Amino acid sequence: MLLWIVMAVLTAAASLTVLIPLGRAPRVQTVASGGAARSIYRDQLDELARDRERGLIGDAEAEAARIEISRRLLNSEAGATTSSGTGSAYRIERLVAVIAVPLVAIGLYLFVGSPQLADVPIASRATEPAAEGSVDDLIAKVETHLAANPEDGRGWEILSPIYMRLGRFDDAVRALGNAKRLLGSTAERESLYGEALTRASGDVVTDEARAAFEKALKFDPQDIRSRFYLAYSLAQSGKKDEAISAWNALIDSAPTDAPWLGAARAELAKLQPTTTVPAEATVTPAAPGPTQADIAAAAEQTPAERQAMIEGMVGGLAARLDAEPADPQGWERLLRAYMVLGRTDEANAALARARTALKERPDLLTVVETAARDIGIGKD
Amino acid sequence: MIVELGHYALVLALALALAGGTLPLWGALRNDTRLMAVASTTAVAQFILVALSFAALTYAYVVSDFSVLNVVQNSHSLKPMIYKISGVWGNHEGSMLLWVLILVLFGALVALFSANLPLRLKALVLSVQAWIGAAFLIFILISSNPFLRLHPVPFEGRDLNPLLQDVGLAIHPPLLYLGYVGCSISFAFAIAALIDGRIDAAWARWVRPWTLAAWGFLTLGIAMGSYWAYYELGWGGWWFWDPVENASFMPWLSATALLHSAIVMEKREALKIWTILLAILTFSLSLLGTFLVRSGVLTSVHAFATDPTRGIFILIILCIFIGGAFSLFAARAGTLSQGGLFAPISREGALVLNNLLLTAACATVLVGTLYPLALEALTGEKISVGAPFFDMTFGPMMVPLLIAVPFGPFLAWKRGDIVAAGQRLLFAFGAAMAVMILGLALMGTPAALALFGVALSVWLMVGSISEIAFRVKLGRASLAESWRRGAGLPRSAWGTAVAHFGVGVTVLGVVGATAWNSEEIATLKPGEAMSIGAYSVTMDGFVPLSASNYTGTAVRFTVREGGNVVATMEPEKRLYTVPNTPTTEAAIKTFGFSQLYVSLGDIGTDGATVVRIYWKTLVTLIWIGALIMTAGGALSLSDRRLRVGAPKPARRAVPVPAE
Known part of the structure; x- marks a missing residue:
């Protein structure tokens, strides 16, 4: 409704821009060119006199110019007579303003516009449920449970990694603190706690976080996460050489397939360029390790980024199903997820993949096909 | 609601443009002042409405409203804010909206700041502007509407071409459009003069500043685009005679000619018909540039739009406006009064020479740009007219023009003395010769052509300084007297000297970067080195x-x-994650005016990397020169005194008619 009111106001204002000049005689001195030209020639003569005084042109030139301009001045015609009708004379023109302008505008707008659609800024979409049984619902359930049973250490421990993934680091710190208090300190809990503290403070390893990491190392001197963040904190406090040796020690002790190895190498390379080629240089997308930017991005996660994270989870599910296809429930979740995300093509492609992969298992494929029909794909 | 409101404002602007194109024109023909006065109010209202519309689209980009198709196609919620905003005009639809925004902005400026413009001329000018605006608004609404909505709403946008994710993009198109569209004002004035059947002092007084401003923006826009291509595309080249570059270069050449002939118009009331023709030509070339770039006729980084209906639409607009303008010109030019007279050797004569050479050069570029297109359309044969063609045709035409440049300001209006002008330029000539001889002694004859270029640039730079030196009597009067005279010189005289100096600087940069450019390509592994010039990398x-x-x-x-x-x-080497596109970012280091340019090729799994290194002698002067030219234009623009070209009094020679 508001839209139509504002549109009406705009239209009325537009009509007025035509009506007002029609309703009053214009305050103009010069209508036709003659008068304007004469005043310009007079100004030119003044300018010429000033130039002469300042010595910019010689006497002879000034005189020649003066004669020339005067000749033009004499030749310039008198202004043509103009008319201006009385206020009531402009019937057709007023009709144009009052009827034609709004008619053209509204008519064309109804043809091209979509007045029924509201704005959908991305920020307003945080409240939209992303999927059935979404992360938000699960969290809400666990949080309700913990509010009733605050001494349930396991509950806090389950909740903390979810907070971390959602970028709610302060909540993660609280959850991990509770878990530690209720279930006892371990290397794992201390290092996770330190990580949460670090991320909560915008990727700065604070003293408190460092204490947690050091405590974790007392329980388990090989704890990777603590060593990773301590090396990271060395670089952060400007101890470049120590940081380099810490990273090198960490990398040397790592198994070759350690998932964090890429991130560690990347951190090391920031301190000293490597001679080995990073994966990104030669191939297309590299597995995203927790690079500094990722950490930074997570720290200020917006709903949009949360959305991106959900899409990442969907991608993970798809990859897992390609490797282990004998999971009809998994396929159903994947298809549903694609449809919720509005990616019909990918849903169809996934269904096709399921059909190929489950050729040998018609019993499982039937389950998938039924689910697909429910969701509304693969009808053809 | 905001998005739809923006959409409605755009439609309303069209309705008002139609009213503003019709009523004042009717009023001017009937000599009715009230109807003529409608032009100003509707021009201002059109600007407000289009600005509202543009703001609404910008809002949709800023808040990532993916219910707008245009935002989905060209943005992404994770994109840095500055590129979200520059994404508004980083695509076909948005850039056309920007085009119209600038058009109506200029219309509003004419409406608001032209108290001394005759009402009738103003009404005619604004109604021509309104018609141009209406044509492009219809084009936008029918075939390139940025406000189309989507339902259901997608979750993410499809990002922007990573090549275009650059500060250069944020600035280059708006500057270029300010230039292109600025030419529409001179065009509107020309059409108004033809409709009115008269052209006088007020006309010239108004056309020149608009042309000057448009020319300044064009210069900046082209220089910016050239620098952007240089550092972003990773080929190390700064001008490719690419049809899209030519599309912006042709209006520039013709605007440069118009700028100079408008001086003659304003000061001496000569060359009237020619100036009108140039004004029409310049805007026609701007429209042609828009057509070539926007229609998808040319494929290049600029071609966001490859939709044939759009091309045909712009072609129709092009035909109506250009065809209409030239028909009107043919019908009415004869009725315009002839202007002042002058001898062939005079300031006017020099400016005519300038105009002839510039338009001939412009025609060359036009042929080189359109011939391959025409040939492909007619015979299906694909040829490419590249740098060799332009080097052989455009280059030789520029040489006499550049040689003539310093003479111009030394010649008197109406009748000049070429021998006296030559004597005053002896110092500049000596300096150029000295550079040439010194260079030949040091580098030998193979460098002769390049040294000629350097000598030419020295001639231009010293020549433009000589003019100021002569006028302030440097060395012939006391320093204090010279200082006083220098301060008393009109800013337009300083503007001429500065702009001509800038041309010299650009020529020096072009010659340096072309003749003494070195390039090395090698495959390096970490720890290995290569050398280029005096540097080892x-x-x-x-x-x-x-x-x-x-x-x-x-x-x-x-x-x-x-x-x-x-x-x-x-x-x-970057890999943009959302459209999954790899790009290469060159590294550039400036030493003095020269630059070292390093760009990466393929990286092998064993670390062997293809490295391209260029040494670009004096290359930055190309763009510095363009900045200096623009500064000259701005200086001249700031001088709002009336221009009087004092003729040299006749002794015996009888002047010939100008046209």
């Missing part, structure tokens, strides 16, 4: 990169000169 290793919308790899190089480290450079 060592590859240190790889540095991984990541940002919110790309990951990538930088390669760190250490540059040494005589064993001392003078710079480290890090060219990059």
